[in-house]
Amino acid sequence: MSWFIQTCTSSLGKKYIMAITGLMLGGFLLVHAAGNSSIFWGRSAFLSYAEHLHSLGPLIPVAEIILLSIFLLHVITGITLFLQNLQARADRYAVSKPAGGRTWGSRTMPYTGAAILLFILMHLFNVHFIEHNLPIADTVNAVLSRPFYTHLYAAGMTVLALHISHGFWSLFQTMGINHPRYNTLIRIGGYLFTGLIIAIFLFIIFLLLFSPGYLM
Ligand code: HEM
Numbered sequence: 001m002s003w004f005i006q007t008c009t010s011s012l013g014k015k016y017i018m019a020i021t022g023l024m025l026g027g028f029l030l031v032h033a034a035g036n037s038s039i040f041w042g043r044s045a046f047l048s049y050a051e052h053l054h055s056l057g058p059l060i061p062v063a064e065i066i067l068l069s070i071f072l073l074h075v076i077t078g079i080t081l082f083l084q085n086l087q088a089r090a091d092r093y094a095v096s097k098p099a100g101g102r103t104w105g106s107r108t109m110p111y112t113g114a115a116i117l118l119f120i121l122m123h124l125f126n127v128h129f130i131e132h133n134l135p136i137a138d139t140v141n142a143v144l145s146r147p148f149y150t151h152l153y154a155a156g157m158t159v160l161a162l163h164i165s166h167g168f169w170s171l172f173q174t175m176g177i178n179h180p181r182y183n184t185l186i187r188i189g190g191y192l193f194t195g196l197i198i199a200i201f202l203f204i205i206f207l208l209l210f211s212p213g214y215l216m
Helices: 002-009 011-041 043-054 059-090 109-127 136-144 147-174 180-210
Strands: none
Touching: 002 011, 011 043, 011 059, 011 147, 011 180, 043 136, 059 109, 109 136, 109 147, 136 147, 136 180, 147 180
16 A cells, blocks of 8 residues: 555656546546537537436536645645755755646646645636525526626636646656647647537636526
8 A cells, every 4th residue: 555655645646646637537527518519409408418417316416525635646746846846946856747848738737736726726716616496507696797707717718728628638748649640639639639629618607607597
C-alpha cells in the first residue's frame, strides 16, 4: 500500500492523477452538454430528459458523490502542483516544466482552474441548490434569459475553453503519447473536443438570451 501512496504523492503520480481525473471531468462535460442539447428540441424534450435522469433515483446521489470526489481530487492535486511549482521557481530549480513547453494555455491553467471553480459554484447556486418547486426548464430559462448571467456564463465558457484545450494536450503528454507525427493530430483533437462542448453550451446560452420565451 505504501508504494501506492508514494506513487500518488510523487510529482509524476500527481500528474497522472490530474490527467485521469481531468479525463473523467471531460467525460462528464461531454455527457452534460449532450443532455442539455435536448433544449434544442424544445421544452418538452428538455423536461423528459430531466425526468429520465430523475427516474434513476438513488443512483443520482451516488453519481454526485463520485463526481464531487473526482472534482476535489483534481482541484486539490492541482493546487498542490501549483504550490510545488512556485516553490521550485523560488528555488530556481525546475521540478516540473509543463509538457509541450510554456504556452498561454499552460501558463494560465491554475487561474482558469480557479475561475472554473467559481463558475461551477455560481452555476450550482443557479440550478441545483435551489427550492425545486418549478420545472427545471423554467429555472434554466429564468437564469439564462438575463443578460447579467449571459455575460458570466459566456466568460465561464471562455476560461473553460482555454482550460480544457490545454488539458487535452497535457493528458497525452503525461501518458507519454508525444511524437512529432501525432502532435498536430492531438492539438486538432483538443480543439475539436473543446469546440464541440463549448459550442453546445454557448448556443444554449445565446438561444435563451435572444428568445427569452423559448423554454416556456
Ligand atoms: C448552457 C450551459 C449549461 C446549462 C443549461 C446547464 C444546466 C444544468 C442543469 C439543468 C443541471 C441540473 C440541476 C439539477 O437538476 O439539480 C446542471 C447541473 C450541473 N452542471 Fe450544468 N449546465 C450548463 C453548463 C455547465 C458547465 C459548463 C459546467 C461545468 C463547467 C456544468 C456543471 C454542472 C454540475 C457539476 C452540475 C451538478 C451535477 C449534479 O447535480 O450531479 N454545467 N446543469
